[in-house]
Amino acid sequence: MLRKLFDRFFSLVNLIxxxxxxxxxxxxxxxxISLVFDGTLIQLWRLQSEYKQGAxxxxxxxxxxxxxxxxxxxxxxxxxxxxxxxTRFDLVEEGDLVFVFTESELPN
Numbered sequence: 001m002l003r004k005l006f007d008r009f010f011s012l013v014n015l016i017x018x019x020x021x022x023x024x025x026x027x028x029x030x031x032x033i034s035l036v037f038d039g040t041l042i043q044l045w046r047l048q049s050e051y052k053q054g055a056x057x058x059x060x061x062x063x064x065x066x067x068x069x070x071x072x073x074x075x076x077x078x079x080x081x082x083x084x085x086x087t088r089f090d091l092v093e094e095g096d097l098v099f100v101f102t103e104s105e106l107p108n
Contacts, residue, residue, distance in 0.1 A: 016022050035041040074080045085091045092098055 016026065075084075
């Protein structure tokens with residue numbers, strides 16, 4: 001009984017081994033199952049996702065660097081400095097007309 005079972009098993013293995021396509025499919029299936037259960041395939045997918053996210057972040061940061069470089073070049077010009085001083089710090093130039101309002105004069 002046991003001998004017949006072994007003979008049948010080895011005859012099946014013998015049939016498979018002499019057919020290259022079947023050997024390839026069995027091997028590919030075993031490799032795929034091994035990668036899935038090992039977690040390597042999932043880890044590879046996760047790493048690829050992180051790579052894409054990192055590349056996207058790098059592109060955004062390099063655009064931000066270009067914007068800051070352009071702003072730095074503008075900040076070196078005197079007219080830009082004057083404009084920023086007027087808008088940010090409410091500075092006025094000599095000869096400018098300044099209006100001062102008190103709380104009682106403001107409309108509701």
